[in-house]
Amino acid sequence: MLSKTHPTKLYIILPLDRFPSAVHFSSLAHTQKPSNLPVPLTKEAFTTLLQSCSSSQNQLKQIHGLLLTTGISIKNSLITHLLTNLTLLGEMSYVRQLFDEMHKPRIFLWNTLIKGYVKSELHTEAASVYRQMHLLSVRPDRFTYPFVVKACAELPQLWAGGAVHAHVIKYGLEFVSMVRTELMIMYMRFGELDWADFLFGSMVEQDLVAWNALIAACVQNGLASKALGLFRQMSVVGMKPDAVTTVSALSACGQLGCLEIGEEIYGMARKEGVDCNIIVENTRLDMYVKCGSIDMARPLFNKMPQRNLVSWSTMILGYATNGESEQALTLFSRMQKEGVQPNYVTYLGVIAACGHAGLVNEGWAYFSQMAQSGDNNIQPRKEHYACMVDLLGRAGYLEEAYSFIKSMPIEPDAGVWGALLGACSIHQDVKLGQHVADLLFEVAPDTASYHVLMSNMYAAAGRWDFVDKVRWRMRKNGVKKVAGYSAVEFNHESHVFYGGDRSHPESPYIYEKLEVLLNQIKSLGYMPKTSSVFHDVETEEKEITIKTHSEKLAIAFGIIKITPGYPIRENTQAHASLCGLDAARASLGLELPSYEVKSFDVSHTNN
DNA sequence: TTAGGGCAAC
Numbered sequence: 001m002l003s004k005t006h007p008t009k010l011y012i013i014l015p016l017d018r019f020p021s022a023v024h025f026s027s028l029a030h031t032q033k034p035s036n037l038p039v040p041l042t043k044e045a046f047t048t049l050l051q052s053c054s055s056s057q058n059q060l061k062q063i064h065g066l067l068l069t070t071g072i073s074i075k076n077s078l079i080t081h082l083l084t085n086l087t088l089l090g091e092m093s094y095v096r097q098l099f100d101e102m103h104k105p106r107i108f109l110w111n112t113l114i115k116g117y118v119k120s121e122l123h124t125e126a127a128s129v130y131r132q133m134h135l136l137s138v139r140p141d142r143f144t145y146p147f148v149v150k151a152c153a154e155l156p157q158l159w160a161g162g163a164v165h166a167h168v169i170k171y172g173l174e175f176v177s178m179v180r181t182e183l184m185i186m187y188m189r190f191g192e193l194d195w196a197d198f199l200f201g202s203m204v205e206q207d208l209v210a211w212n213a214l215i216a217a218c219v220q221n222g223l224a225s226k227a228l229g230l231f232r233q234m235s236v237v238g239m240k241p242d243a244v245t246t247v248s249a250l251s252a253c254g255q256l257g258c259l260e261i262g263e264e265i266y267g268m269a270r271k272e273g274v275d276c277n278i279i280v281e282n283t284r285l286d287m288y289v290k291c292g293s294i295d296m297a298r299p300l301f302n303k304m305p306q307r308n309l310v311s312w313s314t315m316i317l318g319y320a321t322n323g324e325s326e327q328a329l330t331l332f333s334r335m336q337k338e339g340v341q342p343n344y345v346t347y348l349g350v351i352a353a354c355g356h357a358g359l360v361n362e363g364w365a366y367f368s369q370m371a372q373s374g375d376n377n378i379q380p381r382k383e384h385y386a387c388m389v390d391l392l393g394r395a396g397y398l399e400e401a402y403s404f405i406k407s408m409p410i411e412p413d414a415g416v417w418g419a420l421l422g423a424c425s426i427h428q429d430v431k432l433g434q435h436v437a438d439l440l441f442e443v444a445p446d447t448a449s450y451h452v453l454m455s456n457m458y459a460a461a462g463r464w465d466f467v468d469k470v471r472w473r474m475r476k477n478g479v480k481k482v483a484g485y486s487a488v489e490f491n492h493e494s495h496v497f498y499g500g501d502r503s504h505p506e507s508p509y510i511y512e513k514l515e516v517l518l519n520q521i522k523s524l525g526y527m528p529k530t531s532s533v534f535h536d537v538e539t540e541e542k543e544i545t546i547k548t549h550s551e552k553l554a555i556a557f558g559i560i561k562i563t564p565g566y567p568i569r570e571n572t573q574a575h576a577s578l579c580g581l582d583a584a585r586a587s588l589g590l591e592l593p594s595y596e597v598k599s600f601d602v603s604h605t606n607n
Numbered sequence: 608t609t610a611g612g613g614c615a616a617c
Contacts, residue, residue: 178611212612
């Protein structure tokens with residue numbers, strides 16, 4: 001590669017077949033012949049070479065070698081260029097070596113290194129670079145913190161982030177809006193809502209990105225109603241939402257099951273000229289799916305101007321969670337025919353579809369397809385094992401499910417054991433259930449649903465002594481069961497019902513209607529299943545608990561209120577708290593209900 | 608030479 005044709009000047013010869021980009025380079029060097037020409041090795045030449053080779057790590061490494069052999073490596077800016085380019089390619093270990101060899105790197109380079117680690121999701125490394133910087137008394141600048149804070153947000157504990165926040169204040173950078181936005185996101189990640197609110201509220205200028213970050217963080221933390229509240233507040237202060245805002249708002253509607261509000265938000269976005277790109281449309285598709293409205297999801301999916309893997313996976317999962325297993329599997333094969341490569345999420349939908357339809361063999365086939373694919377991206381993960389355990393368990397193959405878990409090449413997590421516990425509960429296998437529960441309570445001692453499952457199973461077996469024990473353990477561990485509720489959307493309002501709830505102003509009519517409906521179905525042979533009610537109560541009382549279950553109340557209300565022919569949708573996602581929903585309604589300018597909800601459903605959670 | 612926010616499952 002190197003030829004010394006002049007005693008004081010170095011030249012490089014670029015073989016064009018290995019350096020296609022060198023054509024550009026040679027022409028810049030004003031050469032006549034297009035191949036293998038010696039070019040003076042100047043700093044400018046290297047800069048040009050680096051620019052034209054920025055997307056190939058091999059070429060960059062060759063240039064590095066060249067720099068080393070020519071002694072030009074002293075030139076800091078060249079190394080900086082090289083390092084920046086390698087960072088963009090995610091070559092972090094190489095970058096780190098390069099960085100460590102440098103003498104007193106400038107702040108720009110420290111920032112580049114931290115940024116590179118964050119982009120490669122090596123958050124601990126990013127934080128430790130910052131720490132090293134701090135120890136060496138390198139003064140950070142306003143470009144340092146957005147990424148350092150981002151890294152801290154991904155660490156297991158908040159203390160590092162708190163310390164960094166203190167540094168931000170010390171260096172007088174707390175009002176730099178990007179730094180503040182990242183701090184806000186960090187506090188939200190750790191559930192420190194008050195801190196996030198404070199940072200947002202005391203911003204010098206709340207720009208669109210800050211609004212979007214906060215709203216998105218709310219959605220990601222399950223605070224969908226707060227997100228919608230902020231969305232409303234945003235328009236009050238005259239900030240126009242963009243595609244990112246719309247995605248968060250639609251996602252919030254999906255979580256809350258507020259289909260009509262979501263439709264309004266989408267309609268407004270269209271009217272306001274928001275760029276409704278594929279991400280917006282995928283979120284809308286997902287909202288329909290989460291609101292149980294597969295009939296709206298289907299045409300949207302079919303008419304989407306462009307579809308990507310997420311669109312396909314969402315639709316497949318949509319079919320699977322709404323009980324249309326065959327459609328899910330058909331869509332999966334159509335997807336493959338159209339040459340779209342599935343990933344691990346797609347397979348979750350596919351296996352879930354098999355589970356719902358009791359297609360054990362098919363489930364196995366898809367699972368092995370994943371394992372044998374050789375594709376790293378679709379190797380079975382814990383979630384797939386959990387899904388398979390659920391599939392086997394539902395179909396009654398409890399022992400098989402158990403040995404399947406035992407044969408797992410990866411450590412099973414609570415989700416996997418939880419799936420088996422669920423199956424034990426369905427099939428009332430108390431012995432295996434007990435064993436599983438013991439394992440589970442060690443891994444996840446404060447997950448309410450496992451305790452409830454266990455308690456229900458003991459109740460079904462008439463082991464009230466054990467029921468008490470589970471409840472005692474829940475109290476001891478401070479496990480609180482989340483009250484299940486059901487919601488029906490009517491007249492742009494979400495009407496929420498807890499079990500046994502009589503706080504709705506129309507309660508008398510609702511209960512009257514419910515009585516009529518229950519008598520009708522009883523005459524058709526319906527027997528309430530009283531075995532799994534949480535409490536050891538008399539059968540009659542259990543029947544009351546079951547028949548005033550939140551879902552039944554919601555449906556009775558729906559039947560009274562909603563025009564015949566208008567669908568009553570089941571929301572598959574309702575998990576938000578009631579006060580949250582109220583806040584959402586209020587903030588969206590919807591009428592607040594005058595009733596209060598006080599009672600709680602203890603029979604079982606929804607879904 | 609540098610910078611922030613968004614989609615699918617648990």
